[in-house]
Amino acid sequence: MVLQSLKNCLGLSCILRTPKACFRSTASGGLIIQSVSNDVYQNLAVEDWIHDHMDLEKQQILFLWRNSPAVVIGRHQNPWQECNLRLLRQKNIKLARRRSGGGTVYHDLGNINLTFFTTRKKYQRMENLKLVVKALKALRPQLDVHVTDRYDILLDRQYKISGTAAKLGRTSAYHHCTLLCNADKFVLSSVLKSPYKGLKSNATPSVPALVKNLFEEDPSLTSEMLLDAIAKEYAAQHQIDHHITLINPADETLLPGISNKTKELQTWEWVYGKTPKFSISTCLNMAYQDSVLDIKVNMDVKNGKIEVCHIDLPEQWLPPGLYSELVKSLTGSKFCPNETTTLVTTLLRVCPQDNELHSRWSLLCENMIMLM
Amino acid sequence: VCIHRVRSCSNIRFIKSKYVCVFDKSALKFSHQQRLFRTSAVSCGQIVQFKLSDIGEGITEVTVKEWYIKEGDSVSQFDSICEVQSDKASVTITSRYDGVIRKLHYSIDEIALVGKPLVDIEIDASKGVSPEEDVVETPPMSHEEHTHQEIKGHKTLATPAVRRLAMENNIKLSEIVGTGKDNRVLKEDILNYLAKQTGAILPPSPKAEIVPPLRKTEAVPAAPKDKARKIPVPVSRPIVFSGKDKTEPVTGFQKAMVKTMSAALKIPHFGYCDEIDLTQLVQLREELKPLAEIRGVKLSFMPFFIKAASLGLLQYPILNASLDESCQNVTYKASHNIGVAMDTEQGLIVPNVKNVQVCSVFDIAVELNRLQSLGSAGQLGTSDLTGGTFTLSNIGTIGGTYAKPVILPPEVAIGALGKIQVLPRYNGKGEVFKAQIMNVSWSADHRVIDGATMARFSNLWKSYLENPASMLLDLK
Numbered sequence: 146m147v148l149q150s151l152k153n154c155l156g157l158s159c160i161l162r163t164p165k166a167c168f169r170s171t172a173s174g175g176l177i178i179q180s181v182s183n184d185v186y187q188n189l190a191v192e193d194w195i196h197d198h199m200d201l202e203k204q205q206i207l208f209l210w211r212n213s214p215a216v217v218i219g220r221h222q223n224p225w226q227e228c229n230l231r232l233l234r235q236k237n238i239k240l241a242r243r244r245s246g247g248g249t250v251y252h253d254l255g256n257i258n259l260t261f262f263t264t265r266k267k268y269q270r271m272e273n274l275k276l277v278v279k280a281l282k283a284l285r286p287q288l289d290v291h292v293t294d295r296y297d298i299l300l301d302r303q304y305k306i307s308g309t310a311a312k313l314g315r316t317s318a319y320h321h322c323t324l325l326c327n328a329d330k331f332v333l334s335s336v337l338k339s340p341y342k343g344l345k346s347n348a349t350p351s352v353p354a355l356v357k358n359l360f361e362e363d364p365s366l367t368s369e370m371l372l373d374a375i376a377k378e379y380a381a382q383h384q385i386d387h388h389i390t391l392i393n394p395a396d397e398t399l400l401p402g403i404s405n406k407t408k409e410l411q412t413w414e415w416v417y418g419k420t421p422k423f424s425i426s427t428c429l430n431m432a433y434q435d436s437v438l439d440i441k442v443n444m445d446v447k448n449g450k451i452e453v454c455h456i457d458l459p460e461q462w463l464p465p466g467l468y469s470e471l472v473k474s475l476t477g478s479k480f481c482p483n484e485t486t487t488l489v490t491t492l493l494r495v496c497p498q499d500n501e502l503h504s505r506w507s508l509l510c511e512n513m514i515m516l517m
Numbered sequence: 518v519c520i521h522r523v524r525s526c527s528n529i530r531f532i533k534s535k536y537v538c539v540f541d542k543s544a545l546k547f548s549h550q551q552r553l554f555r556t557s558a559v560s561c562g563q564i565v566q567f568k569l570s571d572i573g574e575g576i577t578e579v580t581v582k583e584w585y586i587k588e589g590d591s592v593s594q595f596d597s598i599c600e601v602q603s604d605k606a607s608v609t610i611t612s613r614y615d616g617v618i619r620k621l622h623y624s625i626d627e628i629a630l631v632g633k634p635l636v637d638i639e640i641d642a643s644k645g646v647s648p649e650e651d652v653v654e655t656p657p658m659s660h661e662e663h664t665h666q667e668i669k670g671h672k673t674l675a676t677p678a679v680r681r682l683a684m685e686n687n688i689k690l691s692e693i694v695g696t697g698k699d700n701r702v703l704k705e706d707i708l709n710y711l712a713k714q715t716g717a718i719l720p721p722s723p724k725a726e727i728v729p730p731l732r733k734t735e736a737v738p739a740a741p742k743d744k745a746r747k748i749p750v751p752v753s754r755p756i757v758f759s760g761k762d763k764t765e766p767v768t769g770f771q772k773a774m775v776k777t778m779s780a781a782l783k784i785p786h787f788g789y790c791d792e793i794d795l796t797q798l799v800q801l802r803e804e805l806k807p808l809a810e811i812r813g814v815k816l817s818f819m820p821f822f823i824k825a826a827s828l829g830l831l832q833y834p835i836l837n838a839s840l841d842e843s844c845q846n847v848t849y850k851a852s853h854n855i856g857v858a859m860d861t862e863q864g865l866i867v868p869n870v871k872n873v874q875v876c877s878v879f880d881i882a883v884e885l886n887r888l889q890s891l892g893s894a895g896q897l898g899t900s901d902l903t904g905g906t907f908t909l910s911n912i913g914t915i916g917g918t919y920a921k922p923v924i925l926p927p928e929v930a931i932g933a934l935g936k937i938q939v940l941p942r943y944n945g946k947g948e949v950f951k952a953q954i955m956n957v958s959w960s961a962d963h964r965v966i967d968g969a970t971m972a973r974f975s976n977l978w979k980s981y982l983e984n985p986a987s988m989l990l991d992l993k
Contacts (some may be wrong), residue, residue: 220600220607221582234896246607268573296605311606313572315595347626349602401696421582421625450768474776477768483895484769487866490902491773494926495780498839498848507899514899 174204175383177376178390185215185241185252187394190406192312192319193244195262198402201317206262207379208321209372209389212252214329215239216336219247219310223348223420225341225480230517232336242416245321247310248351251337255327255358257368259375261320268318270296270309277307277324280378284370285363297354298324304357326368327360341516346423413479417449429512433505438462440509442516446480456513463505467496475513482517485510562641564619566634569601572608578630579603581623586636590618593678593704598636601629615678616640675702682707686757770864780926785963789971790919793979795937795953801985809882819857820881822909822934825981827853827873828991830907833974837906839927840965847965856905856925857885859892860915867925868897869905874993909934918956929962930971 180188188210195206216228216238224230224240227249233240252258261273274292281290289301298307309322333356359366372389380387397404409415422445429440441457454475458468474488489510493503572579579601586598592612601608620637623629675683675690679702683690688707695702767775798821809816830837830853839848856869868888870881891897908925913936920933935956942952957979961971981988 219605221602234894244607245605246602247605265573270574309605313606313608315609315611318573419583474772477766478772479769483897484863486897486899486902487770487863488773490899491777493903494777497842498927503903507903511899 175207175379175385176204176390177207177209177379177385177388178392179209179372180211180394181391182394183211183213183254184394185212185217185239186407186410187403188212188258189217189241189243189410190403191392191394191400192260192321193406193410194400194403196244196312196314196317196319199262199317201262201264201267205267205383206260207376208260208262209376210258210260211254211256211368212258213239214251214253214332215241216249216251217241217243218249219349219351220244220312220419221246221349221421222249222351223344223346223423224417225420225423225517226339226344226346226348227351228336229338229340231340231515236332236336238332238336240416241410242419243310245310245312245319246349248308248349249337250308250323251328251333252323253328253332255325255329255360255368257324257326257372259322259324263318263320265313265316265318268311268313268320270311270320273320274298274307274309274322276378276382277322277375280374281359281371283378284374285366288359288362296322298322300357300359300362303355305354306357306359308354324371325356325358326366326371327358330356330358341425343425343427344423345426346421348421348423413449413481417479417481420446420449422447425516427516429509431508431512433508440512442513444480444516449480451475451478451480456509458509463509464496464502467492467502467506470496471510480517482514485514485517489513562616562639564637564639565614565616567598567613567636567638568633569610569629569631569635571631572603572606576603576631578628579608581625581627581629582607583625584621586618588618588621592616592618592638594676595678610635612638614638614640679704679707774864777925778923781923784924784926784929786921786924786960787963787968787971788921788958788960789968789975790956790958791975791979793955793957794942794983795955796951798982798985799937799953809879812879814879814882814886816882817885818937819885819909819911820878821982821985822911823855823857823870823873823881823885824876824878824992825978825988826855826907826909826932827876828981828988829974829978831874831991832977833970835966835970836930836961836974838929838965839906840929840962844964850906852904852906854904854906856908856928857888858908858910858912859889861892861895863895866892866897866902867905867908868892868901869908871904877992908932913937913955920958922958922960924960924962929965931960933958933960 180191182188191208191210195208199206214236216224216233218224218227218240220243222242224242228240230240232238250256259273259277263269271292274296278290278292278298281288290298290306291302292298296309297305300306306325307322309320311320312318337351337353359371376389377387392399394400394403394407412418425442425444425446427442429438429442431438431440438459443453443455443457444451445453454472456468456472463471470492471489474492475485478484478488489506493506496502496506569579580603581599582602583600584598585600586592586596592598593615594612596612598610598612598618601610616638618636619639622634622636629635675695680690682704683702686707690702696706697703795818798818802816802818802821806816834849835847837850837853839850840846841848852871853873854869854871855873856867858865858867868891870876870884870888873881876884888897888901891901905925905928907928908922908931910920910922910931910933912920913934916936918935918938920935922931922933924931935958937953937955939951940954941949942954944950957975959971959975981991
């Protein structure tokens with residue numbers, strides 16, 4: 146029994162109310178779809194699904210999506226290096242790792258995402274971005290927007306309003322980019338500033354840039370208008386009807402296997418575990434009783450787990466047995482505040498019940514957890 | 518291009534390594550399929566240098582970011598080999614051949630050049646793949662090998678690797694519904710088909726284990742049966758069990774459990790159980806729930822259980838004590854920091870409500886709400902998780918009646934609460950009525966606590982809950 150998957154549905158125009166014209170087998174065939182979900186994991190899963198399952202030979206696809214507040218890091222990046230994880234947790238902002246390369250971006254509903262799906266042969270980032278610029282200029286001719294050779298779109302020659310990333314597979318490829326319409330710049334700048342010091346890694350670093358919302362340039366612009374303008378330009382260039390098909394990323398019948406993809410994108414192993422190996426070399430400044438202690442800490446983290454951990458404590462500050470228990474516990478554990486908190490509080494149960502000892506232990510552990 | 522011509526063997530070891538790309542959809546659904554054939558230790562087959570093909574946009578070099586395979590692994594055509602990055606583009610390089618990886622030319626973070634060898638693959642010489650396949654050219658799709666099986670006049674598209682898998686399992690390709698492009702049969706379609714045949718339960722995620730297929734009645738007695746029972750005939754098809762033991766290191770939460778429970782083992786436990794009639798408390802809670810909701814707080818039964826426990830501890834402080842390592846001194850803790858066992862995704866955690874002795878039932882409810890939301894978000898702090906002096910575990914929310922809880926050191930007592938059941942009981946007049954019954958199971962450290970103390974504490978706690986108005990008399 147073959148499930149009515151998206152690729153089959155699109156052939157049956159009655160199901161999605163997609164005009165037959167979309168399925169013309171000309172080289173310029175295209176399809177425009179928009180997600181009804183604002184969940185970053187669901188939307189990233191749709192990209193994966195289309196990349197894995199759809200035949201892009203006869204028609205290319207433009208996917209439009211927006212997310213509720215989330216930080217999205219590139220495939221080979223280090224979240225500790227890129228953003229303020231503590232702040233993200235506090236503000237309940239999601240963290241996602243996408244499969245394409247590139248740098249870190251902040252998404253909220255004031256930021257739109259465009260994904261251009263083509264066959265690997267037809268992979269063409271510059272053309273896509275030029276399409277976006279053309280659409281913007283058609284909407285507001287006075288806008289000073291242009292594409293740089295780093296595949297950014299700049300407003301007024303200085304402000305970045307769009308960043309780009311791409312993913313190439315065996316037979317298909319996609320290029321996605323953001324477009325800043327009316328995002329919260331205050332939250333953006335605070336979450337994208339990492340407080341973690343002493344990190345050394347070969348992870349792809351982000352290049353910080355001055356940003357501006359299109360809304361600031363022209364308050365009459367809305368995300369919907371921009372989405373529509375881009376869809377219109379895409380439709381014109383691909384000689385198809387200017388029709389946007391809505392899809393629900395939670396629809397397993399339409400997109401069989403999508404919920405597994407969505408789940409995988411949310412696992413700790415993917416989001417944090419895929420961080421390239423890195424090391425931390427930093428100093429904890431702990432105020433204890435009447436003095437301030439400078440404790441050197443060195444850790445190696447691989448696949449998100451602590452491989453090596455060394456804390457330079459003053460002699461006898463903690464009973465040596467307890468110190469080695471701490472190091473032994475941390476080694477092999479996730480570099481994660483929740484897991485570390487559980488481990489260190491448990492260790493406290495099995496050590497001598499001494500108030501002085503407990504307060505030193507808590508102080509040290511709380512400082513260690515702050516690194517995560 | 519360097520080709521080694523060695524004596525070729527007819528069989529190839531077909532083991533799907535666990536290092537094969539996580540994103541490969543067949544690997545996603547199944548841990549692996551293991552087929553071991555006799556192999557010789559000597560390598561057989563020609564070694565082909567698989568070159569890094571054109572990325573597009575005039576790119577000449579990329580950075581190798583992750584290997585999905587290692588030397589010695591078997592790969593099939595289209596399996597992912599590595600992930601490379603170039604200028605904001607992440608590229609998945611897939612294998613063009615079936616074979617065994619013999620050499621990786623780059624390590625992580627090294628720059629790889631387009632057109633230069635990426636990996637050496639030893640392929641089956643009998644396949645006779647020509648080295649020209651390696652040359653830098655247009656993407657692999659145009660060079661895909663399609664093998665068509667004509668059965669009943671229906672052409673089934675499948676790659677050689679998939680065809681071999683079907684052959685090994687005596688499957689006709691025409692019987693399988695292909696979910697690949699142009700209805701091509703993919704590896705996962707075959708594995709799906711196999712799983713359905715054998716009744717194996719497909720794991721929902723790569724981590725789950727495959728449950729062995731349920732067998733129907735096996736040992737059918739030869740003696741004639743009195744009842745004409747229809748015994749299902751065992752299936753004669755060979756049942757493929759593709760599960761495998763999986764060993765992983767104990768880390769994180771599990772490590773914590775191991776530590777705590779090993780220490781708890783040293784405590785001589787004794788148990789004491791009883792049943793509590795919560796009929797009046799259930800009614801009281803129903804009345805108070807809306808009041809709490811107005812104040813923005815969810816009121817469960819736990820705040821009552823916790824407060825009643827604290828009132829009991831005032832009378833029997835030995836239950837709120839701690840015995841030191843050498844068993845020389847008992848410390849009577851002044852604060853009643855009552856721990857509440859919580860079940861999270863990662864495992865068991867026990868945050869505690871501080872100073873219950875000076876908290877009202879409402880205060881406790883507020884604090885419980887806070888701990889519960891932090892707990893489910895994985896954001897409990899160290900102070901929430903330390904300093905506990907007595908613990909209650911409401912296992913009844915999941916189920917069960919009586920339990921045998923384990924004391925959490927350095928405490929000396931713990932209570933496990935079963936589920937509330939509606940059961941028939943006799944009242945004072947000898948009439949049967951519907952009672953809301955909950956069972957409690959206490960465990961205590963027999964080195965410092967005796968049975969009588971535990972029983973009296975339990976009776977006091979029980980009386981507070983069976984007659985909630987009596988709590989008012991002793992509330993401070």
